[in-house]
Amino acid sequence: MKRKSMIALALASTMLLSACSSSNGASDTTNSSSNSSSSTTNATNNSENTTSxxxxxxxxxxxxxxQFPIVNEPITLTVMVSQGAVQGDFEDIYVFQQYEEMTGINIEWINVPSGVRSERINLAMNDVGNMPDIFLKMNISSVNQLQYGDDGAILDLSQANLLETYAPNFYSFMEDNPNVKQSQTSPNGEIYSLPAAVDSPATKINRKIFINQTWLDNLGxxxxxxxEDWYNVLYAFKYDDPNGNGIQDEIPLTQSAGNLTSMFQGMWGLGNRGIHHTSFDIDETTGSVRHIKTADEYREVLEYIHKLYTDGLIDPEFLTYNDQKASALVSNDQLGVYLNTNLAMLPKEAEEHFVGIEAAPMGPNGDQVWSFMRSSLHSTGAFIISSECEYPEAALQWVDYFFSDEGMLFYHYGVEGETYIQTDDGYEFMPYILDRMDEGKSYDEAIADITPYGYGNNPTVMKAPYFAGAEEDPIPSQAAANLLPYTPDEVWPFFNYTIEENKIITDINSPINSYTTQKTAEFIMGQTPINDDTWKEYVDTVYAMGLEQVLEVYEAAYARIK
Incomplete structure (x- = not known):
């Protein structure tokens, strides 16, 4: 509680200064960008008073x-950042090297491999006196934010007009997008993070199905x-030698268990409130919150996928799925169907063979829901300021630039003439960067030392034409356009919970998720047969673990956003 008292005292001092100041407080200033026709809102003094x-x-x-530099004299901020598999140290990324020169803010990077991210977050939050100033791209959940905020480890940005004053670009975006504000604001009104945001169908639809059109053509x-079509096509991909090498070496479909069920659950009407809540949606017959993983329809999904598995139509090693494995299969012309947000993790030749499906899979009752739809948020917890940060105002101005059009372009592409050029269609990386893919590198590998946006959870907006992600490439973009008519009419944002609700989510729902994930794999592989007795035992177990309490929490959280 001592940490929370110190934060409150510091913010009270800021508010007092603002109250005592003259009328020439912070206002919005519009600056022309050499890289963009749009303007950037800045927390600068726009008063006509010319006195010093x-x-x-x-x-x-x-x-x-x-606008720049942000500070009168150089300062240093420590930033803990999540580091993806093909990303090097962030001090070596071109965009951030340039940004240090622009802002006057030196960054001491704490690079954390994404695989140990959760462990390192917990250690840092409890290391009083040695916390980093900023947590960047660490994907800290709303549940954990509330707990860390209650402990006084992280800063509540809703206080003292911090966002309005020092992050006007983000504040404007949040006010213009109610689902963003809902997701970022706790039931008590706190805001602990800036999110990763999305603003185009290609980025809002976070998974698309890409199918090997060459194989389809080869088999007519x-x-x-x-x-039924899906079963028949996958069967032909497995047994009719679509790659023409005379060997039965094809893998019709590879994906993780969670994505397999999400890929096909819409055929039974499940996932009708989008992707942010993978285990909950609405039962349209009752209007009540439904637990997807215990619904009778989910049993039918599992029976369908179990048949695919039994007949050899999905990767027998799906439990160990990763993008590197999919990439190797594509290189060897062994993969028929690929589920991802884009083709960036695949070799460049994938573009010669794969196209987006033209319609979402349709079930036996005509259901055709594509649940992989985000709200205006990609993810929460992309940027968090610790309670030990000496310069929270500068930290906010540092990140707020990335929520302007000019800053989005800079974050994703770098500097015009150095790392990108402007074209009739938008922007593209310089040839020396794109040529790296001809050397066998994936898109994410090719740009890893230029821009930090790989692996998601970036505190900016993924928005055309400023977003450089492969989602906006022609094939993924068309795939998104094809699936858009089948996405839910209402997409739930991330929910925020009270401390009491948070405890139920952590103590009850997390074990339920672990159990349903385990049983999903067992049902698919036949380790647990799917029949009336085993299904009843499974559902009863989930309810005995406390599902009713979790459903009550979801009903309450849903009611707050209606």
């Missing part, structure tokens, strides 16, 4: 006279639509 007297409503270390098959 400092504005007492802001900390004296800030430069309030222009049309794209699958119905659940």
């Amino acid at each position: 007297e400092p504005d007492s409503s802001h900390p004296s270390y800030l430069n309030m006279d222009s 098959l049309a794209q699958p639509v119905t659940y």
